[in-house]
Amino acid sequence: MQKLENWGRNPIIKSNVLNFENIDELKDHISKQADLIPYGNGRSYGDASLQDTVIKTRRFNSLISFDDEKGMLHCQSGILIEEILSVFVPKGWFIPVTPGTKFITIGGAVAADVHGKNHHLDGSFSNHIYELEVMKTDGSIIKCSKENNRDFFDLTVGGMGLSGIILSVKFFLRRIETSYIIQKKKKLNSLDAIMDQFESSDDWNYSVAWINGFSKNLKLGQGIFLKGKHALKNDLNRDFQRNNPYKIHNKFRFKIPFDNKIKLLNSFFGKLFNFIYLNINNKQSLTLVHYDQFFYPLDKISNWNYLYGKKGFSQYQFVLPFGTSRNVFKKIFKIINDSKIPPYLIVLKLFGEQKSFISFPIKGYTVAIDFPNHKNISSLFNILDKIITNNGGRLYLAKDKYMSSDMFEKTYSNAADFKNSISNLNNGKNKLSSLLSNRLKIT
Amino acid sequence: MKKNILILGATSDMGRSFARECAFRGHNIILAARNNDLLSTLHKDLEIRTNAHIQSFRFDVLDTDSHKLFYESLPLKIDLVVCFIGYLEESSKCKKNFNIAKTVFDINFSCVVSILDIIANDFEDRKDGIIIAISSTAGDRGRASRYHYCSAKAALNTYLSGLRNRLFPSNVRVITIKPGYCNTKMTDGMKLPSFLTSEPEDVSRSIFNAINSGKDISYVYKIWKWIMLIIQIIPEIIFKRLKI
Numbered sequence: 001m002q003k004l005e006n007w008g009r010n011p012i013i014k015s016n017v018l019n020f021e022n023i024d025e026l027k028d029h030i031s032k033q034a035d036l037i038p039y040g041n042g043r044s045y046g047d048a049s050l051q052d053t054v055i056k057t058r059r060f061n062s063l064i065s066f067d068d069e070k071g072m073l074h075c076q077s078g079i080l081i082e083e084i085l086s087v088f089v090p091k092g093w094f095i096p097v098t099p100g101t102k103f104i105t106i107g108g109a110v111a112a113d114v115h116g117k118n119h120h121l122d123g124s125f126s127n128h129i130y131e132l133e134v135m136k137t138d139g140s141i142i143k144c145s146k147e148n149n150r151d152f153f154d155l156t157v158g159g160m161g162l163s164g165i166i167l168s169v170k171f172f173l174r175r176i177e178t179s180y181i182i183q184k185k186k187k188l189n190s191l192d193a194i195m196d197q198f199e200s201s202d203d204w205n206y207s208v209a210w211i212n213g214f215s216k217n218l219k220l221g222q223g224i225f226l227k228g229k230h231a232l233k234n235d236l237n238r239d240f241q242r243n244n245p246y247k248i249h250n251k252f253r254f255k256i257p258f259d260n261k262i263k264l265l266n267s268f269f270g271k272l273f274n275f276i277y278l279n280i281n282n283k284q285s286l287t288l289v290h291y292d293q294f295f296y297p298l299d300k301i302s303n304w305n306y307l308y309g310k311k312g313f314s315q316y317q318f319v320l321p322f323g324t325s326r327n328v329f330k331k332i333f334k335i336i337n338d339s340k341i342p343p344y345l346i347v348l349k350l351f352g353e354q355k356s357f358i359s360f361p362i363k364g365y366t367v368a369i370d371f372p373n374h375k376n377i378s379s380l381f382n383i384l385d386k387i388i389t390n391n392g393g394r395l396y397l398a399k400d401k402y403m404s405s406d407m408f409e410k411t412y413s414n415a416a417d418f419k420n421s422i423s424n425l426n427n428g429k430n431k432l433s434s435l436l437s438n439r440l441k442i443t
Numbered sequence: 444m445k446k447n448i449l450i451l452g453a454t455s456d457m458g459r460s461f462a463r464e465c466a467f468r469g470h471n472i473i474l475a476a477r478n479n480d481l482l483s484t485l486h487k488d489l490e491i492r493t494n495a496h497i498q499s500f501r502f503d504v505l506d507t508d509s510h511k512l513f514y515e516s517l518p519l520k521i522d523l524v525v526c527f528i529g530y531l532e533e534s535s536k537c538k539k540n541f542n543i544a545k546t547v548f549d550i551n552f553s554c555v556v557s558i559l560d561i562i563a564n565d566f567e568d569r570k571d572g573i574i575i576a577i578s579s580t581a582g583d584r585g586r587a588s589r590y591h592y593c594s595a596k597a598a599l600n601t602y603l604s605g606l607r608n609r610l611f612p613s614n615v616r617v618i619t620i621k622p623g624y625c626n627t628k629m630t631d632g633m634k635l636p637s638f639l640t641s642e643p644e645d646v647s648r649s650i651f652n653a654i655n656s657g658k659d660i661s662y663v664y665k666i667w668k669w670i671m672l673i674i675q676i677i678p679e680i681i682f683k684r685l686k687i
Contacts, residue, residue, distance in 0.1 A: 003634075019631055021481065022484075059456065062487070063488045063492065064487065066491045087467075
């Protein structure tokens with residue numbers, strides 16, 4: 001038995017951890033176990049990849065083939081986005097959709113159907129998949145895509161690992177001319193101004209806003225709006241960039257060398273960081289930045305979740321449908337302000353259309369808020385849950401730890417179908433379940 | 444400079460990671476391992492990563508009779524060999540069954556000596572080359588839980604030290620890598636403190652660092668050097684009473 005946790009560091013459980021590096025080994029593990037869930041790189045925040053038995057996929061991490069005409073990559077599920085970037089950026093390719101960290105496995109990207117700063121144009125990760133290869137818990141291997149075995153494909157993308165163990169993923173990379181991003185930054189003093197920016201920035205690949213959760217009253221919802229697009233060769237204006245247009249990210253990462261009982265991040269520092277960040281970006285700027293800085297600023301510290309101490313932290317990520325009154329968002333920020341639980345980091349982003357069975361995104365605004373774990377946190381989340389449910393929104397399963405099964409059924413329109421299909425897999429003998437799926441009564 | 448690198452035990456976690464690092468740096472790679480399936484998966488993976496030359500051959504370290512032919516039939520002249528072959532079994536099993544103990548000695552020490560001697564002779568004649576073996580901090584002192592493994596690694600350390608001494612005049616370098624705890628198949632199921640546990644990628648990087656810096660013996664995490672120094676200087680009269 002090994003101690004196991006996800007990125008939010010809560011819950012921490014003891015689990016039977018199994019590894020595999022070939023298909024026979026995996027089949028053997030599955031046949032001998034009940035109640036298991038695949039575990040990638042542990043970057044989901046809550047309990048999605050925790051169970052009595054977990055199967056780690058990180059050792060199953062080879063590249064299988066690459067078509068450099070179409071940019072189609074076939075790789076095993078345990079490979080990290082970080083590694084894909086190291087290999088393919090120098091060849092002029094980039095990952096089509098990336099979350100805010102490059103340290104997730106491709107299998108995890110599919111299971112959570114991750115989204116990025118380009119969702120308004122390019123949709124979620126599943127949009128770029130050509131085909132998946134999945135092992136069901138009866139040991140059979142099934143290939144599925146939008147064209148073939150569509151039903152199974154729908155259960156797998158965004159299905160949080162409950163349909164089977166994803167073995168390999170065939171998907172399309174995006175062509176780039178350089179590894180730099182043209183970034184436009186603007187400080188805005190209200191939520192309305194930020195949302196107006198989102199709605200008029202369709203022509204930029206990437207957009208995101210960072211919001212200062214500590215600002216109140218008139219300045220409620222103030223923050224920095226950031227947009228970006230891939231720089232072309234002609235956009236590079238310095239010699240060091242021109243000489244190496246496909247520079248990859250720096251492999252060095254700082255690591256917090258101890259597991260501190262005291263939080264390094266407290267309310268005072270949280271306010272200070274937010275204040276400084278807001279004000280160094282006081283002026284509007286147009287700059288050329290490396291993709292590592294644009295997409296992955298937090299990856300520089302390999303275990304930044306340790307800043308929150310042993311108790312860990314929780315992220316509350318919701319989406320509300322497009323057209324929801326902006327007052328609802330303001331009300332949410334106000335409630336958070338009044339709760340006295342410090343929201344260290346708030347990120348806002350616009351989703352475009354999405355047609356999928358069980359994935360998180362719907363057209364609208366998504367907000368992700370980081371809170372340190374606190375005794376009153378679940379009562380705060382209960383209040384927020386009601387607002388989200390009443391306004392037709394939903395929570396992101398990859399970040400969640402508190403949602404009730406009731407809310408899941410109300411907010412995910414296909415929840416009942418999903419539940420049925422998952423429990424009917426393999427003639428009702430699906431062995432996959434996680435603490436998350438137990439909590440939401442999917443399994 | 445582009446080198447021809449032979450990787451023994453290439454499909455182990457550390458071997459794979461090292462092969463990928465070599466591909467990233469553009470070196471020609473010759474993979475050698477026992478399991479053909481894993482070998483061909485790795486071969487394909489590397490071909491996607493690099494335009495350099497990749498070849499793979501089946502190699503069974505226990506079949507010492509085949510070693511000479513294996514080495515002589517390699518199509519490239521090797522500049523650098525890295526041996527990742529190793530096998531850990533607890534002493535609780537070894538003490539009851541000598542065959543298990545013997546396998547531990549053979550895989551970690553005697554059979555490795557067989558192939559490294561063949562390579563060392565060639566490098567000595569050519570007055571060039573680098574030999575690297577992954578040994579272990581376990582070889583620095585014998586401990587109750589796995590003294591069979593410790594003694595095999597201690598023998599390997601001593602062998603490498605002697606080989607280094609012999610080959611120094613011939614301009615051939617011998618490097619001993621001591622990873623300490625590392626997150627691989629070998630340590631699956633063990634409870635390891637995370638700040639002392641390296642990843643296979645750390646081992647690959649430290650191998651290249653050792654090559655470039657001219658080190659003879661390299662600990663992957665510096666802290667292991669100090670930990671092992673302390674463990675080594677504890678007098679036996681005290682050490683025998685400890686449970687570590």
